[in-house]
Amino acid sequence: MKIPEVDRNENLPLYDQVAAEIRRAIADGEAAQGERLPPAIDLAAVLGVNKNTVIRALHILREEGVLDFTRGRGIRVVGTPARSALLTKMNELVSMAREQGYRKEELASMILSVQ
Amino acid sequence: MSLLIKKKDQPLVEEIAVLIPEARLRRRRRWLRTGLIVLVVSAVVLLVSLYIGGLGNRSTTPPGPSSALTQSSVAPLPVGTVINASSVTAIQMFTATRGVAIATFWNKSFTTIGNSYLTTTVNGGTSWRITGVLPTGSWNPSVLGGEQVAFVSPREGYIAQPAPRGPLFTSNGGRTWQSVAFAGESPSMSLFKGDLVVSAERCPTGLVGTNGCVTHLGSFPLGSLTPTSDTVIPSLLAGSTKVTPQVVALSGSIGLAVEDWTLVATSDSGASWRPVTNPCPGERSDGVEVQLASDSRWYMLCGRGVGMMKAYNWLYKTADSGRTWTLVAQGSPLRNVGAGNIGPYAVNAFGVSSDGQEMWINGGPGFLEVSSDGGRQWQFAGTIGAKTNITGDYFVSVGHEVWMPIEFGGLVRATSASSWKVVAESSFP
Numbered sequence: 001m002k003i004p005e006v007d008r009n010e011n012l013p014l015y016d017q018v019a020a021e022i023r024r025a026i027a028d029g030e031a032a033q034g035e036r037l038p039p040a041i042d043l044a045a046v047l048g049v050n051k052n053t054v055i056r057a058l059h060i061l062r063e064e065g066v067l068d069f070t071r072g073r074g075i076r077v078v079g080t081p082a083r084s085a086l087l088t089k090m091n092e093l094v095s096m097a098r099e100q101g102y103r104k105e106e107l108a109s110m111i112l113s114v115q
Numbered sequence: 116m117s118l119l120i121k122k123k124d125q126p127l128v129e130e131i132a133v134l135i136p137e138a139r140l141r142r143r144r145r146w147l148r149t150g151l152i153v154l155v156v157s158a159v160v161l162l163v164s165l166y167i168g169g170l171g172n173r174s175t176t177p178p179g180p181s182s183a184l185t186q187s188s189v190a191p192l193p194v195g196t197v198i199n200a201s202s203v204t205a206i207q208m209f210t211a212t213r214g215v216a217i218a219t220f221w222n223k224s225f226t227t228i229g230n231s232y233l234t235t236t237v238n239g240g241t242s243w244r245i246t247g248v249l250p251t252g253s254w255n256p257s258v259l260g261g262e263q264v265a266f267v268s269p270r271e272g273y274i275a276q277p278a279p280r281g282p283l284f285t286s287n288g289g290r291t292w293q294s295v296a297f298a299g300e301s302p303s304m305s306l307f308k309g310d311l312v313v314s315a316e317r318c319p320t321g322l323v324g325t326n327g328c329v330t331h332l333g334s335f336p337l338g339s340l341t342p343t344s345d346t347v348i349p350s351l352l353a354g355s356t357k358v359t360p361q362v363v364a365l366s367g368s369i370g371l372a373v374e375d376w377t378l379v380a381t382s383d384s385g386a387s388w389r390p391v392t393n394p395c396p397g398e399r400s401d402g403v404e405v406q407l408a409s410d411s412r413w414y415m416l417c418g419r420g421v422g423m424m425k426a427y428n429w430l431y432k433t434a435d436s437g438r439t440w441t442l443v444a445q446g447s448p449l450r451n452v453g454a455g456n457i458g459p460y461a462v463n464a465f466g467v468s469s470d471g472q473e474m475w476i477n478g479g480p481g482f483l484e485v486s487s488d489g490g491r492q493w494q495f496a497g498t499i500g501a502k503t504n505i506t507g508d509y510f511v512s513v514g515h516e517v518w519m520p521i522e523f524g525g526l527v528r529a530t531s532a533s534s535w536k537v538v539a540e541s542s543f544p
Contacts, residue, residue, distance in 0.1 A: 004132040021134055030135035038138035042145065046137045 006047055014049055018057035021047065023084055026066065026077055037067070037075045064088065191230045191248045192220075194290070198234065198243050200526040200539035205274075207264040211516040212239045215266050217249070217274060219524060233289030235269045240518055240526050240538055247289015249274070265304040265311055267337060273311050275302035282313055286338060296341050297333045305365040311335040312384045314348075314362040314370065330360050332370060332385030346385040348372050364405040364413070371405050371413070371437070378403075380437055382410070394431045394440035404465040411436045414443075414467050414474070414490065430490045432471070443490040464519060466510025473532060475510050477519060487532045496533045 004024075006017040022043070031037060040054040047054070058075060061067045064087050066079040097107045192198075198218060208214035219231045234243035246269070266272025270288040273295065282295040282304065299315020306312070313335070318328035333342035348360040360372035360379055368384040371391070378391040395403060395417030404416040413436070417429040430444040464477040474486040476493075483496040499507075499521065507519035507527070517529040524541030 004134050024132075025134040028132075030133060038135060038142050042138040042141040043134065045141050046134055 004047065006049055014053050015056040015060065018043075018047060018049060018054055019060045022057060022061060023066065026080075026084075031077050033077050033080065035077050036073070037077065039074075192232065192245055194245055194247065196245045198245065200240055200243065201541055202524045203234070203240070203243060203520055203526050203539070204231075204524050205263045206240065206511055206518060206520050206526070207266055207272075208240075208511050208513050208516070208518060209266075209269075211513055213237055213269070214240065214511075215264060215269050215272070216240075216243055216520070217264060218243060218245070233274075233285065235288070239516070240528060246270075247285060247287070247292075249283070249289065250292060263302070263304065265306045267306065271337070272306075273304055273313075273335075275304050275313070281315075282311070284338065284340060293340055295335065297331070297335075297345070299331060303362050303365050305367060305370075310337055310384075312365060312368065312370070314365060314385075316361070330362060330372065332362070332381070334384045344384065344386065348374075348379065348381075348385065349388055350374060363403055364407050366407040367410070369407055369410055369436075371407070373403055378437065382436065391437035392440060394442070395429060406465055406467040408467050408469055408471045412471055413437060414465075414471070415440070416465050416476075432490070444493070463506040463522075464509050466512060466517065466519075468512050468515070468517075473512075473515070473517075475517060475519070475529075477507050477510075483527075483535055485529075485533050494533060496535055499527050499535070499537060 004021050006014055006021070008014070010017065012020075022037075025031065037043070037058075040058060041051050044051040044054040058067055058069075061084075062069055064079065064084050066077065066084045068076050068078040070076065094104065094107065097104075102110075202218040202220055203216045204219045206214055206216040214236050216234050216236065217231055218234045231249040232245045233247040233249065234245050236243050263275040264272070265274075271286045273282045273284050275282050281297040281299075282302065283292040284295050285292050295311075295313075297313055297315060299317045302313060302315045304311060304313045311334070312332065314330060314332045316328055316330045330348045332344075332346050332348060334344045335342050348362070350360065360374035362370055362372045364371040368382060370381045370385060372379050372388075373393075378393045379388045380391045381388050395415070403418065406414045408414060411434055413433050415431045415433075417431065428445060429442065431440040432443050433440045464475070466475040467473070472487060472489050474490050474493075476484040477499070478484070482498050484493045485496045486493045499519075506522050508522065509519070511518045511520075515532075519527050521527060521541055526538040527535050528538050529535050
């Protein structure tokens with residue numbers, strides 16, 4: 001068993017590395033859909049990072065639809081890694097479309113026209 | 116035969132990274148650690164509260180060297196408890212604000228004594244803080260008068276207690292007590308340069324005033340549990356076998372005793388005695404109240420009659436240790452009738468300031484008479500509290516500050532020469 005670690009020399013921000021580790025953990029089945037994640041303080045202790053870094057990573061994953069924050073019920077896994085991967089790709093697609101001068105509505109109609 | 120080629124330093128099984136199970140494990144460990152800390156802290160708090168609350172084996176209860184010094188069945192109040200003056204039964208003041216007192220609590224039926232405590236005050240007697248517990252039954256304020264507390268500091272001193280027990284000594288504010296080997300009835304104590312002088316009457320039958328009684332006077336260096344001297348006050352009456360000399364005043368090494376109609380005095384803690392002229396008119400002088408303002412200036416109230424009908428009509432003073440007496444005031448048995456009247460039926464307490472100018476009498480049904488001119492003129496200063504027949508046994512004065520403990524508990528204090536206030540009354544009915 002290996003304890004995952006973040007690489008402080010890597011160019012990727014720490015919170016992105018943490019988000020990636022949590023994403024991988026969910027994909028590996030360490031927490032199933034509907035299960036609660038351990039508190040951020042414990043995740044931070046395992047990863048060797050600050051608690052706030054973990055919280056920022058958890059917010060990213062909530063934006064991706066992987067996690068759900070509910071007051072009094074903790075942080076639950078609501079999305080699948082596949083959905084998370086798809087959302088990541090869609091974000092990249094939206095960014096690329098914006099760079100090429102396409103708006104979201106035009107991109108959506110283009111996706112709808114794809115057979 | 117198959118060949119397996121294994122690269123050097125390559126693990127046979129790839130290690131699986133785990134994040135969430137490891138974090139969950141850490142959470143469990145954190146909770147266990149927190150729970151363990153809470154458990155240990157709770158146990159410590161419980162043990163401390165049991166120790167302070169008196170349920171455990173507390174060191175604040177006095178063990179006492181004698182097996183006769185038993186503890187009360189009622190758990191005593193813990194050391195440090197602050198109480199009001201309603202339970203104060205005997206006091207000694209060091210200054211206008213600081214002093215020590217015995218506080219006694221009665222049981223619900225007011226028939227026997229509950230627990231008694233040594234207490235100290237720093238606010239002139241308004242409130243008292245318990246510093247130690249007395250062995251149960253060692254203190255009975257209903258049978259004792261003044262001069263029952265003799266302390267050189269709030270921590271070190273003696274208390275008197277009825278026969279057959281002798282005085283008790285403490286050097287730690289009453290946390291522990293030691294028995295002093297000097298038993299007898301009607302004990303009276305005085306401190307002289309830190310040494311204790313104590314008188315007590317010993318009777319073969321156990322009853323004071325019966326045949327064969329003798330009065331002893333003992334002297335103890337501070338802290339000593341055995342007397343360095345134990346003398347018998349000699350009878351000056353030829354053929355007298357019934358009445359032993361009664362100590363009526365004790366201050367330092369000076370003592371004054373009365374035997375029937377004869378006064379005897381000592382100035383060396385009882386080592387020697389000499390007869391003293393008795394100025395009081397009448398047939399008997401057992402109704403005398405004496406206050407020693409200094410070694411040589413004494414004041415004597417003379418009574419005539421029996422019990423409550425006894426009238427203290429004469430006040431004398433001496434400046435030469437009783438060799439010559441001067442009549443200061445003579446009055447009617449009725450109180451407060453005309454100048455010079457000094458008292459009615461009975462005098463329960465008689466006090467004189469150290470300069471001899473202020474005097475106080477508590478007598479009759481709780482009234483107070485005061486004088487500010489050395490006893491020549493007296494005025495009625497009121498009664499003590501709302502209850503009738505409230506009396507005290509003695510006055511305590513430091514400079515112009517005066518207190519009087521009330522019988523069965525409570526305290527009154529002078530606010531001026533002619534004004535008194537009740538600090539607290541006893542709850543005793």
